[in-house]
Amino acid sequence: MSSAIEAELLPLTSEDGPAGLSVGAIALTELARRFGTPLFVYDEEHLRQRCREAVSAFGRDNVAYASKAFLCTAMARLAHEEGMLLDVASGGELRVALRAGVPADRIVLHGNNKDENELRTAVSARVRHIVVDSFDEMDRIERLHAAGDLPPAQVQLRVAPGVAAGAHESIRTGGNDSKFGFGLADGVADAAVRRAAASSAMNLEGIHAHVGSQVLDARELAAGAAAVARFAAHAGVCRLTVGGGLGVAYEAGQSAPTFAEWARQVRDAARGAGWNGEVAVEPGRSIVARAGMTLYRVGTIKRIEGVRTYVSVDGGMSDNLRPALYASRYEAFLPRSPRSSRPLRARLVGKHCESGDVIIDNAALPLDLRVSDVLATPVTGAYGYAMASNYNKLLRPAVVFVRNGEARIVVRRETEEDLLRLDMDSAPDGVVIPSGVGRLVAARHPGTA
Numbered sequence: 155m156s157s158a159i160e161a162e163l164l165p166l167t168s169e170d171g172p173a174g175l176s177v178g179a180i181a182l183t184e185l186a187r188r189f190g191t192p193l194f195v196y197d198e199e200h201l202r203q204r205c206r207e208a209v210s211a212f213g214r215d216n217v218a219y220a221s222k223a224f225l226c227t228a229m230a231r232l233a234h235e236e237g238m239l240l241d242v243a244s245g246g247e248l249r250v251a252l253r254a255g256v257p258a259d260r261i262v263l264h265g266n267n268k269d270e271n272e273l274r275t276a277v278s279a280r281v282r283h284i285v286v287d288s289f290d291e292m293d294r295i296e297r298l299h300a301a302g303d304l305p306p307a308q309v310q311l312r313v314a315p316g317v318a319a320g321a322h323e324s325i326r327t328g329g330n331d332s333k334f335g336f337g338l339a340d341g342v343a344d345a346a347v348r349r350a351a352a353s354s355a356m357n358l359e360g361i362h363a364h365v366g367s368q369v370l371d372a373r374e375l376a377a378g379a380a381a382v383a384r385f386a387a388h389a390g391v392c393r394l395t396v397g398g399g400l401g402v403a404y405e406a407g408q409s410a411p412t413f414a415e416w417a418r419q420v421r422d423a424a425r426g427a428g429w430n431g432e433v434a435v436e437p438g439r440s441i442v443a444r445a446g447m448t449l450y451r452v453g454t455i456k457r458i459e460g461v462r463t464y465v466s467v468d469g470g471m472s473d474n475l476r477p478a479l480y481a482s483r484y485e486a487f488l489p490r491s492p493r494s495s496r497p498l499r500a501r502l503v504g505k506h507c508e509s510g511d512v513i514i515d516n517a518a519l520p521l522d523l524r525v526s527d528v529l530a531t532p533v534t535g536a537y538g539y540a541m542a543s544n545y546n547k548l549l550r551p552a553v554v555f556v557r558n559g560e561a562r563i564v565v566r567r568e569t570e571e572d573l574l575r576l577d578m579d580s581a582p583d584g585v586v587i588p589s590g591v592g593r594l595v596a597a598r599h600p601g602t603a
């Protein structure tokens with residue numbers, strides 16, 4: 155644990171040079187200087203390579219990038235250019251994908267509680283298919299169809315196969331006790347197939363399931379695939395989607411299956427269960443996690459004799475919620491000296507007013523770490539920016555793509571003006587109205603107290 159950061163945790167174009175670690179042929183310290191911190195940096199070449207590997211393992215029409223892991227128009231465009239479909243899980247994600255120019259027939263819509271607007275937008279845009287999650291959603295699709303001139307929706311049915319996997323309880327989805335999908339165990343999935351097949355508002359093309367996320371053993375994904383494949387074969391549909399879930403290494407010593415291994419395992423499992431068609435997947439984390447890292451600046455180092463050392467950086471749980479939510483582990487290193495050994499033990503924390511604002515408990519760090527150093531946490535490309543918040547009114551970081559010596563901001567850093575723009579009681583110049591706010595609200599919104 156005192157050794158230098160492992161190359162397997164860094165983006166593919168990482169190189170050690172006189173200015174320290176570079177990604178996409180730009181030194182990370184230079185990126186921090188130019189764009190400020192905290193900063194999300196993505197290796198564009200790495201992103202593209204992961205997309206290509208996934209497409210080559212599963213086939214162009216069988217792999218959708220699960221955009222919930224990280225989405226902006228640049229990412230949507232990149233995944234589309236590399237031949238992937240795009241999985242969106244809300245009207246907002248759908249909007250970004252369409253704005254990026256991804257054709258609707260390369261987009262699939264998910265969600266356990268899609269509202270009428272989301273469904274109307276998806277059906278009228280003619281997305282490739284909608285993954286239907288409940289009978290209430292079928293009611294909505296039928297109402298929309300009956301009310302207007304919308305075509306029948308192309309649908310797959312999400313089932314809960316009774317197989318759950320994943321690194322934490324909160325990210326396991328496929329069990330019988332799940333908010334997602336029609337249960338196989340209680341026969342509800344059979345009823346859903348009968349209803350969808352009989353409805354003139356839906357064209358039932360397939361069965362879908364997703365057992366969970368951050369799964370490092372492909373056999374667990376294969377077990378889920380077998381359960382859902384058996385059902386799909388019996389349902390007589392022509393498409394089978396087994397979701398995402400392939401894990402990544404976050405710490406030294408971990409390893410994850412390749413896309414080719416995942417493909418082999420789920421295909422064999424599906425075939426063994428009587429499914430003769432193709433198998434589609436929706437990887438999110440495994441496309442983007444290792445391509446991205448976060449750069450912070452160290453602000454304070456507090457040594458408590460006989461207790462521990464705290465190292466505070468300028469971000470925290472607002473840009474990486476995963477440690478607080480799932481006890482997820484990360485590593486950290488100094489981009490100025492990536493080969494340094496890391497014998498110092500410290501709790502790496504953020505700047506939020508909360509003791510649980512821990513990025514890495516017991517982090518391994520170099521002894522010469524000092525205030526104002528740029529510190530990097532690798533493998534933050536998935537569900538970092540995507541789950542970022544404004545807690546304590548911190549500003550969401552900028553996101554930069556780097557490639558061949560060029561860096562481009564794909565999402566700009568939030569500004570205080572952005573925050574105030576949503577605040578209905580702040581004056582136009584950003585000065586908060588000091589008194590009478592309650593009366594003002596009442597006058598603007600009749601009916602409020």
Ligand SMILES: Cc1ncc(COP(=O)(O)O)c(C=O)c1O
Nearest residue numbers: 220364367398399436437438439
């Ligand atoms: C339906 C569905 N597909 C795909 C994914 C992507 O999962 P992952 O990022 O683990 O690959 C998820 C999230 O876990 C999901 O719920």
Ligand SMILES: N[C@@H](CCCC[NH3+])C(=O)O
Nearest residue numbers: 222325367368476536537
């Ligand atoms: N947000 C989770 C994964 C959820 C996957 C989406 N179904 C994570 O950060 O690991």
